[in-house]
Amino acid sequence: MAAKSLRAYAPAKRQQMSSRGELKRKQILDAAAKVLARRGYVAAQLSEIAEAAGTQPGSLYYHFESREELIEEVLHEGVRLSFVRARAVVEAMPPESTPLDRLATALRAHLKFQLVESDYARAVSRSIGQPPEDMWGRVNRKFRAYGKFFDRLIAAAIDAGEIDPEVDRHALRMLIIGATNWAAEWYRRDGSSSVDEIGNLLIRLLRRGVETIPARGSTGAIVDV
Amino acid sequence: MAAKSLRAYAPAKRQQMSSRGELKRKQILDAAAKVLARRGYVAAQLSEIAEAAGTQPGSLYYHFESREELIEEVLHEGVRLSFVRARAVVEAMPPESTPLDRLATALRAHLKFQLVESDYARAVSRSIGQPPEDMWGRVNRKFRAYGKFFDRLIAAAIDAGEIDPEVDRHALRMLIIGATNWAAEWYRRDGSSSVDEIGNLLIRLLRRGVETIPARGSTGAIVDV
């Protein structure tokens, strides 16, 4: 039954597995997430990951089949964690909160998670578009599921009349998620704005930018609905 | 005078230079821009660039010192062209147009340029953050100058009372430029929205999201300043 007892039990099933290896494996993943968050997919080297994990490059291969497998697992985890967080935050809201409130909350959580809370999440936004086709295809499938979550929030807000039905839903999702992901690029580099400031502005743009408004012109006083 | 007649006259001064080499050099730059736009800095290989330029990898070195020099020139050109375009489009506007109109127009031009018009511009947004420190530092200096251009438009719009002075200017610039650059990542991959649709929404978010609005709560009628 022992099969190839040595090597290769990576994301596949693994026996009970001694907690020792279990731990090291986690440490390596964490280290990889950290390096990926800083460097992105292409520039992330095994030597740096190994060092961050307190081990040798060669030793990584005891826990993972290859560099690609290691990185892919980090990316999957990044998407998963973001999803879990956003969903949890929304579900914790009082039932009377409006769809747009929920969307705003999810967005703010997403932003904060990407920017300061999770190396795994940051690893994803820093790596988007970089991995080879097939890997990115798999990660992206999960990513789309996450996107659909936002889609549903948007759709609900439209149904509730909180978002102008004229608005292109797809483009809206891409723009707000995009602005968020992008922030992961420059935030920290020039730390002029805080996460909360960025979040506030983003929500403001969303809320006001998207509401159904009657007329167009007049700068003056306005208007009910 | 001939100096090192062979090699190395790259971005430095070059004599009158026969149009033949001049042409090939341009072809190589175009090819590199194309590959960079598709792959980004790290994944862009000389072999692919050479093939796109209809030549051999080794031949590139007659025209450029190194891969880095070639790529850096593409990136500089990308920033320069974007800047030139945005400025031209704004300066072509009638004098009575408002600052916010100008900002919107510049933004729309930027978006379209990145997305469909220029491989050079797209090469930049696909490569942001990837090149080594020193190279990116140089490109970024020029990039910041471009950013300042948007800053001035924003500042003017604030002075004109078209943008709420409460708004964090820096964050605003980052978010709108970010959403735009980001679009370069997904546009084409899932071509569900057209450039114009994206542009329309972006402008809408900007215009409405940013205007000075009196109170907060009441849905009802309101109020000057």
Added chain:
DNA sequence: GCCTAAATCTAATCAGAGTTAGAATTAGAA
């Protein structure tokens, strides 16, 4: 205190991409 499997290390190997040297070709002037 041994014995075995798990876990890690070390040092060599491999592969891919940039780079270089020199030969070969091309284009234009004399």
Added chain:
DNA sequence: TTCTAATTCTAACTCTGATTAGATTTAGGC
């Protein structure tokens, strides 16, 4: 035509970073 410099090609060479093999160490069960 012929000659020369500009341009391009070909075939190594190098460097970097992932991968592998085997030796070595560690930890827990007997």
